[in-house]
Structures are given as structure tokens and as C-alpha cells.
Amino acid sequence: MSDETADAVKPAKRNVFKALEVDTRLLGMIGAFLLVCIVFNLLTEGRFLTPRNVFNLTIQTVSVAIMATGMVFVIVTRHIDLSVGALLATTTAVMAMTQTQWLPQMMGLELGHPMIPWITILIGLLTGALIGAFQGYLIGYQAIPAFIVTLGGLLIWRNVAWHLTDGQTIGPLNETYLLFGGINGTLGVFWSWAVGLAASVAALFALVQGRRTKMGHGFTVKPAWAEALVAVFIVGAILGFVAILNAYEVPERVVARDPALYGCAEAEGCVAAYGIPYSVLLLIAVAIVMTVVAQRTRLGRYIFATGGNPDAAELSGINTKLLTVKVFAIVGVLCALGGIVASARLGYHTNDIGILDELRVIAAAVIGGTALSGGIGTIYGAIIGALIMQSLQSGMAMVGVDAPYQNIVVGTVLVLAVWIDIQYRKYTGAK
Amino acid sequence: MATPLVEMKDISIAFGGVKAVDNVSIDLYPGEVVGLLGHNGAGKSTLIKVLSGAYKMDSGEIWIDGKKVEINSPRDSRDHNIETIYQTLALADNLDAASNLFLGREMVTPFGFVDDGGQEAETRKIMSRLNPNFKKLKEPVSALSGGQRQSVAIARAVYFKAKILIMDEPTAALGVHETKMVADLIQELKKQGLGIFLISHDTREMMDLCDRVAVMKNGQLIGAERVEDVTEDDILSMIIMGKNPKDKAA
Numbered sequence: 001m002s003d004e005t006a007d008a009v010k011p012a013k014r015n016v017f018k019a020l021e022v023d024t025r026l027l028g029m030i031g032a033f034l035l036v037c038i039v040f041n042l043l044t045e046g047r048f049l050t051p052r053n054v055f056n057l058t059i060q061t062v063s064v065a066i067m068a069t070g071m072v073f074v075i076v077t078r079h080i081d082l083s084v085g086a087l088l089a090t091t092t093a094v095m096a097m098t099q100t101q102w103l104p105q106m107m108g109l110e111l112g113h114p115m116i117p118w119i120t121i122l123i124g125l126l127t128g129a130l131i132g133a134f135q136g137y138l139i140g141y142q143a144i145p146a147f148i149v150t151l152g153g154l155l156i157w158r159n160v161a162w163h164l165t166d167g168q169t170i171g172p173l174n175e176t177y178l179l180f181g182g183i184n185g186t187l188g189v190f191w192s193w194a195v196g197l198a199a200s201v202a203a204l205f206a207l208v209q210g211r212r213t214k215m216g217h218g219f220t221v222k223p224a225w226a227e228a229l230v231a232v233f234i235v236g237a238i239l240g241f242v243a244i245l246n247a248y249e250v251p252e253r254v255v256a257r258d259p260a261l262y263g264c265a266e267a268e269g270c271v272a273a274y275g276i277p278y279s280v281l282l283l284i285a286v287a288i289v290m291t292v293v294a295q296r297t298r299l300g301r302y303i304f305a306t307g308g309n310p311d312a313a314e315l316s317g318i319n320t321k322l323l324t325v326k327v328f329a330i331v332g333v334l335c336a337l338g339g340i341v342a343s344a345r346l347g348y349h350t351n352d353i354g355i356l357d358e359l360r361v362i363a364a365a366v367i368g369g370t371a372l373s374g375g376i377g378t379i380y381g382a383i384i385g386a387l388i389m390q391s392l393q394s395g396m397a398m399v400g401v402d403a404p405y406q407n408i409v410v411g412t413v414l415v416l417a418v419w420i421d422i423q424y425r426k427y428t429g430a431k
Numbered sequence: 432m433a434t435p436l437v438e439m440k441d442i443s444i445a446f447g448g449v450k451a452v453d454n455v456s457i458d459l460y461p462g463e464v465v466g467l468l469g470h471n472g473a474g475k476s477t478l479i480k481v482l483s484g485a486y487k488m489d490s491g492e493i494w495i496d497g498k499k500v501e502i503n504s505p506r507d508s509r510d511h512n513i514e515t516i517y518q519t520l521a522l523a524d525n526l527d528a529a530s531n532l533f534l535g536r537e538m539v540t541p542f543g544f545v546d547d548g549g550q551e552a553e554t555r556k557i558m559s560r561l562n563p564n565f566k567k568l569k570e571p572v573s574a575l576s577g578g579q580r581q582s583v584a585i586a587r588a589v590y591f592k593a594k595i596l597i598m599d600e601p602t603a604a605l606g607v608h609e610t611k612m613v614a615d616l617i618q619e620l621k622k623q624g625l626g627i628f629l630i631s632h633d634t635r636e637m638m639d640l641c642d643r644v645a646v647m648k649n650g651q652l653i654g655a656e657r658v659e660d661v662t663e664d665d666i667l668s669m670i671i672m673g674k675n676p677k678d679k680a681a
Binding site for chain 2: 213214216217218219292296297298300301302304305306307308309311312313314315316317318375376
């Protein structure tokens with residue numbers, strides 16, 4: 001009983017952040033991201049935060065962000081994956097060859113056949129899963145360090161891609177496949193709003209449901225005003241994001257090419273906007289699925305338990321070897337997904353696709369608060385990390401910073417971000 | 432007496448050329464506490480890890496409730512209602528108490544997701560029984576004191592209704608008050624008919640808590656005697672000399 005009264009008294013004493021029960025680390029990361037945006041916006045005299053640049057920024061981030069969500073699981077289980085960029089190249093090589101040559105020539109499917117993109121994507125995902133699982137097997141069951149397996153993988157898969165394509169640029173890629181690239185495939189104004197509203201409703205429903213479940217178990221819940229404030233912020237962020245993307249209008253000359261595509265009879269006076277790209281929807285879907293896996297499934301619980309204490313996980317009856325295979329297979333699938341977006345954005349498979357992506361992906365996960373010592377990391381953190389990296393890079397390019405200085409800054413930010421994270425953890429008591 | 436809860440027969444296990452456990456046989460009856468004593472490296476923990484599934488024996492048999500069983504993994508061991516409280520506690524420090532309590536045996540919702548709310552409610556219940564001062568349910572267990580961490584590990588064994596409990600140095604890291612709590616708990620579990628293997632260095636504590644004590648040295652079992660039949664000195668000489676004074680008398 002004394003327990004309950006103590007808990008009931010507490011809320012009055014708590015400060016605003018405590019009452020809101022929001023993750024201060026999440027706030028910090030969003031703050032850092034906004035800071036980067038505002039600084040570049042000032043330096044570029046308002047060109048950084050235009051709808052057009054925000055749109056470009058999001059589609060440029062998608063591929064790395066998708067892979068970074070998987071890297072979180074890898075690093076949380078105390079491994080590393082240096083092969084993601086090379087793996088992306090192999091999967092895109094396979095997918096490019098499948099859609100342009102293998103299916104048309106071997107299976108007799110004509111170029112442009114409606115099944116081609118889907119068979120291609122399926123084969124790509126399978127390839128990623130198989131390669132990832134095989135690397136996971138070598139790490140989990142054969143106990144070869146992940147660093148070595150994936151360092152070897154980096155060389156192997158990069159050059160398997162080269163071998164498959166003879167080093168040539170493969171394309172043009174299938175029209176439907178290209179829809180996943182970003183600007184070639186967007187929802188348009190109406191459906192963007194529809195998706196935004198549906199997402200808002202879903203978010204509110206989740207909040208209410210969460211509160212009910214807590215009350216059902218008799219746990220203390222945060223005050224209603226705090227809950228409402230959180231809800232307003234979430235819905236505001238969703239709809240604000242949609243509004244920005246919807247504000248990016250299709251250039252007149254593009255509309256003029258085919259006005260019917262934008263719902264107009266003629267080009268004159270026709271105003272259309274891009275809205276949410278499919279690739280961004282894909283990233284959001286990946287983020288939701290990966291977050292649910294991390295927080296709500298046994299697989300996710302075991303990933304974090306193994307990262308926190310591998311011996312304890314094993315003694316609790318968790319098959320940590322099989323778990324390693326699963327984690328690397330997930331990364332393989334995400335590399336293939338990232339590969340679809342990357343190659344569709346370029347319109348081709350190129351021999352240098354995904355080069356240095358492993359570093360971007362690891363940096364995104366680490367800037368997002370994933371601890372290399374294992375057991376700690378979040379999906380949303382990795383995505384914000386990817387956004388911060390991409391903002392820095394394109395921001396500096398816009399400002400006109402020379403290439404060497406760009407990389408010096410990115411490297412410095414990476415180290416600095418981890419240092420801040422360590423200090424934060426010390427301050428809050430080793431969370 | 433009834434069928435023994437556990438019979439370990441002629442267990443041997445070697446690491447490299449070293450025989451960590453050499454042909455040891457030991458049994459455990461319902462409602463009995465059997466203490467394992469010996470120097471570091473005598474083979475107590477290794478013997479017990481064979482039963483908990485962490486190590487695989489090279490030869491020997493394990494019988495539970497009169498049936499021969501195969502224990503090849505911690506999961507097998509749990510399936511036979513054997514719970515182990517390891518000296519290291521085997522907790523995932525980055526997870527909260529409920530996640531640790533249910534680790535490997537999560538409660539799931541009808542959709543197959545982990546039922547965190549249900550787990551937390553159950554954890555509250557069992558903790559209010561074992562350690563009423565336990566409040567930090569939301570914190571990762573790394574933020575807990577030694578005694579609180581110990582009670583999470585104990586709760587894990589008690590919650591899943593173990594029939595056989597293995598406790599490896601359960602009081603090594605605890606204060607006086609918490610040690611008493613563990614002692615009381617052992618008495619309570621004994622009354623419920625559990626069989627308990629207890630490993631400790633503290634001979635006096637073992638004399639108080641155990642019904643029988645078994646002494647190991649260099650991987651071999653020196654003797655297993657009822658505590659009423661031996662003095663503390665007898666046990667000490669078994670630990671140090673590796674000889675059972677009763678054998679000499681006979």
C-alpha cells in the first residue's frame with residue numbers, strides 16, 4: 001500500500017519532462033538535427049529549408065536509413081557489419097541483371113512485363129537474406145569474428161557484383177521498379193494527406209490503447225494534459241511533414257510533358273505537387289516493423305538480452321547462434337531494400353553503387369545512440385542519425401565547403417556525437 | 432525414502448586433459464537441501480552446470496523422478512523444472528526486472544507480441560512477496576543494488592515453480608539482512624517440497640541451511656554426510672585433506 005501512495009504523490013513533484021515521459025535522448029537528437037538544419041538555413045540564406053531541399057534530403061537519406069535500422073540489431077548484439085555497402089551492390093547487380101537480362105532472355109518475359117519488377121524484388125530480397133544468413137552462420141556457428149567475416153564480405157560481394165555485371169552500368173531499369181527511387185514515384189497531394197491523416201489517427205489510437213493497457217494493470221499513467229501535449233506534437237509532426245512535401249510543386253516544364261498524369265486537361269495553369277515519395281513510405285514501414293520487432297517481439301527481446309549479457313542469454317535458453325544468423329539475415333534483406341531504393345534513384349545499377357555505405361550506415365547507427373559495447377540502441381535513433389549525416393553532407397555541399405573539409409567535419413561530428421552520448425549516459429546513471 | 436528427485440550417476444567431465452568432475456554420484460530428495468563444499472576448482476560449479484545444462488558431461492547418467500533424462504542445454508534443464516541461480520546471477524543488465532524474470536519464457540499476447548504489461552504486473556506480485564522494498568521496476572537491472580539483483584534472480588527461479596533449485600553462492604554478495612532473507616526463503620521452499628543444491632564456501636552457513644553436505648576435492652566426491660553426523664571440523668578436514676574421517680573410523 002505504501003508503494004501505491006508514494007507513486008500517487010510523485011506526479012505533482014515531477015518536472016515537465018518527467019510528466020511527459022518523453023525520452024530526453026530522443027529530444028536531444030531531434031534538437032541536434034534541428035540545429036544542423038537551422039544553421040545551414042542561415043548559411044544558405046534560406047535555401048536549405050525549402051520544400052524542395054527537404055524533399056531531396058529525405059529521398060537521399062532513405063537507402064542508408066533503411067540499412068541503419070538493421071545495423072542497430074547487429075551492433076546491439078555486439079557484432080559489426082562492414083559488408084552492407086558491398087552487399088547492397090551485389091543485390092542491386094542481381095536485381096538489375098534479373099530485370100534487364102535474365103528474366104527477358106532466360107524466362108522469355110518481355111521487357112516491361114508487369115511481373116518483372118516484383119519477381120526482381122523478390123529475388124533481390126532472397127539474395128540479401130541468403131548472403132546475410134550465410135555470414136551470420138559463419139559468425140554464430142563457426143565463431144569467426146563478425147569484423148573478419150564482413151571485412152571479407154566487403155571484398156567478396158563488391159566484386160561478385162562486378163563479376164555479375166562485367167563492371168558495366170546496367171539499365172535502364174524497369175519503370176515500375178523506378179517508382180521506388182524517390183522523385184519518380186510519389187503519392188501526390190491527395191493521397192499524401194490521406195496517409196498523413198491515417199497515420200495521425202493510428203498514432204492517437206496507439207496512445208489511447210497504451211494508456212488503457214497501463215490502467216488495466218493498475219500502473220500509474222501520466223497526467224491527461226501531458227498525454228494530450230504528446231499527441232499534439234506527434235500529429236503536428238506528421239501533418240507538418242506532409243505539408244512540407246506537398247508544398248514541393250512539380251516544375252511547370254515537367255507538368256507540361258504530360259498534364260494528364262497530374263489530373264489536368266492542359267498544362268496551362270496546372271499546379272501539382274509531389275507529396276510523399278514511395279521510398280519514404282518504405283522507410284517508414286521498415287522503421288515501424290523494426291521498432292515493433294525490437295520492442296514487442298521475443299526476437300527483439302533476445303537481441304537486446306544477448307547484447308546486454310551473452311552468457312545470461314544463453315543460460316536463459318536463448319539460441320544465440322541462431323539469433324546471430326537471424327540478425328544478419330535481416331540486415332541482408334534491408335540491404336536489398338536499400339539497394340532497390342538506391343538503384344531506382346539512380347535509374348541504373350552502377351559498379352560503384354553503395355561504395356562507403358558501410359561507413360555511413362555504421363555512423364548513422366552510432367550517432368543515433370547505438371552503443372558498440374552492445375545492448376543499447378534504438379531504431380528511431382539510427383534514422384535520425386542517418387538524417388543528421390545526410391543534412392551535414394548536403395548542407396555543406398550547398399554552402400560550398402570543399403570536399404576534404406566536408407569529410408573532416410563528418411568525421412568530427414561522428415566522434416563528438418559518441419562522446420556526448422557517453423557523457424549523457426554518465427550523467428543519467430548508465431542507462 | 433521416496434524416489435530421489437535427482438540422481439546424478441558417475442558423472443565425468445574433462446576440459447582439455449583436466450578432469451574437472453571425476454566419476455561423481457550424488458542424489459537429492461524432495462524437501463532436502465544438499466550443500467556442495469570444496470575449494471575453488473574442486474568441481475562443484477562444474478558438476479552443477481552439468482545439471483543446469485550449461486555444460487555437457489562426457490559420461491554418466493542423470494535421473495529425475497526415477498526417469499533417465501538427457502540434458503543438453505539450459506532449456507532441457509528448465510523443461511525438467513530445474514532452475515538455477517548462478518553466482519554471476521546471469522542477468523541482462525540493460526533490461527528491466529520483468530524482462531529478466533521472463534527472459535526466454537516471455538508472456539505473449541494473443542497476437543504473439545511480448546506482453547510487457549502482464550509481465551510487469553506479475554513481477555510486481557512476486558517481488559512484493561520476496562522483497563517488499565523492491566520498487567525499481569522500470570530501471571535496467573544495472574541500476575539495482577546487489578541484493579535487489581539477487582532477488583530478481585531468485586524471483587526467476589521461484590516464479591516458474593521449480594522442483595529442483597540450484598543456488599551457486601547465493602549469499603556471497605549480500606549483506607546480513609539480505610542473507611537472512613535468502614535463508615528464510617530456502618526454509619520456505621524446502622517446506623514446499625523443493626530439492627535444493629546449495630553451493631557455498633561458508634561452512635557454518637552450510638551446517639545451518641543444509642540437510643546433507645557433500646565435499647568435493649580435485650573433481651572427486653570425498654563424501655556426502657548428514658549434517659547431524661559430522662562436526663564442522665570433520666567437514667573442514669574433508670575439504671582440506673580430501674579424506675572422509677568416517678571412512679577412517681570404519
